[in-house]
Amino acid sequence: AQKVxxxxxxxxxxxxxxxxxxCVYETRDTTYYLxxxxxxxxxxxxxxxxxxxxxxxxxxxxxxSWNFQKSTSSFNFTITASQVVDSAVYFCAxxxxxxxxxxxxxxxxxxxxxxA
Amino acid sequence: xxxxxxxxxxxxxxxxxxVTLSCEQNLNHDAMYWYRQDxxxxxxLIYYSQIVNDFQKGDIAEGYxxxxxxxxxxxxxxxxxxxxxxxxxxxxxxxxxxYEQYFGPGTRLTVT
Numbered sequence: 001a002q003k004v005x006x007x008x009x010x011x012x013x014x015x016x017x018x019x020x021x022x023c024v025y026e027t028r029d030t031t032y033y034l035x036x037x038x039x040x041x042x043x044x045x046x047x048x049x050x051x052x053x054x055x056x057x058x059x060x061x062x063x064x065s066w067n068f069q070k071s072t073s074s075f076n077f078t079i080t081a082s083q084v085v086d087s088a089v090y091f092c093a094x095x096x097x098x099x100x101x102x103x104x105x106x107x108x109x110x111x112x113x114x115x116a
Numbered sequence: 117x118x119x120x121x122x123x124x125x126x127x128x129x130x131x132x133x134x135v136t137l138s139c140e141q142n143l144n145h146d147a148m149y150w151y152r153q154d155x156x157x158x159x160x161l162i163y164y165s166q167i168v169n170d171f172q173k174g175d176i177a178e179g180y181x182x183x184x185x186x187x188x189x190x191x192x193x194x195x196x197x198x199x200x201x202x203x204x205x206x207x208x209x210x211x212x213x214x215y216e217q218y219f220g221p222g223t224r225l226t227v228t
Contacts, residue, residue: 035216043204045159045219091158095214102172102213108158 002027004094006107013082014115021077021110023092029053034068034075035093039109045091051075082114118143120220122207127225129201137192137223139207148190149208149217152176159206165190166213194225201227 003026013019025034036048049059051068059066063080079086092107120141129135141148150162161174165184179198184190190209194201204224208217 033214037219043206043222043224045206045208045217047216047218050216097214102164102166104161104213104217106159 002094002096002103002105004092004105004107006090006092006110008110009108010111010113012113012115015084016081018078018080019082019112019114021079021090021092021112023075023077023107025073025075025092025094027073027094027096029096031097033095033097035095036066036075036077037091037093037106039089039091041088048077079112082112084114084116087112087114120207120209120218122205122220122223125221125223127223129225129227131227132196133227134196135194135201135225135227137194137205137207137225139190139192139220140188141190141207141209141218141220142188143209143218144187145209145211145218146187147210147213148184149210150174150180150182150190150192151206151208153204153206153222162192162205164213194227201225 005024032053034051037045039045056068065078067076089109089111091109094105096103123138147166149164151159160176162180163182165171168187171182171184181193204222206222207220210217
């Protein structure tokens with residue numbers, strides 16, 4: 001069965017601390033995509049990154065970095081030197097491309113609070 | 117300026133009334149989606165559409181209906197059959213069913 005687990009319901013950090021948001025997924029497909037989205041207090045989800053199952057290279061974009069490890073079925077997201085504007089709910093998601101049926105699964109989200 | 121628009125931002129209705137939520141996109145995306153989000157919860161898929169004139173039920177379609185007569189538009193009707201309609205509704209679109217989705221600002225529906 002397909003599943004995305006974000007075990008951290010809420011994390012609080014002080015500004016400038018680094019923080020890692022965990023995402024563990026389950027899938028039987030060999031072709032799949034993983035995503036991270038940010039939902040600020042305004043409510044609109046914003047797409048951050050997509051990785052496909054054949055590309056395990058880590059990615060860095062400014063203060064954001066992502067660590068994809070197929071061996072542990074994890075796709076973790078690290079924010080370096082966090083800022084108050086990073087406060088939001090972050091969702092990890094999984095889509096499967098080879099099963100023939102539509103599957104796009106969101107995790108339950110991790111609420112990040114960055115305190116000034 | 118490409119994106120997704122949802123209107124209105126806040127909507128209030130009396131119980132027993134049908135209400136239609138608007139969603140328009142100018143990203144030229146084939147796929148569109150409707151999600152429901154309850155306070156402190158994740159997203160639940162109501163309906164999705166891969167192409168014009170075709171749509172499929174998601175995980176919680178009961179009490180909702182959609183149409184996809186134009187590529188740009190995917191309105192959602194919340195019918196009186198939906199038992200707990202008060203929620204935050206998000207519309208999204210994507211180039212295909214498997215890639216990243218782009219979301220609108222959402223409509224917060226309150227039914228009393």
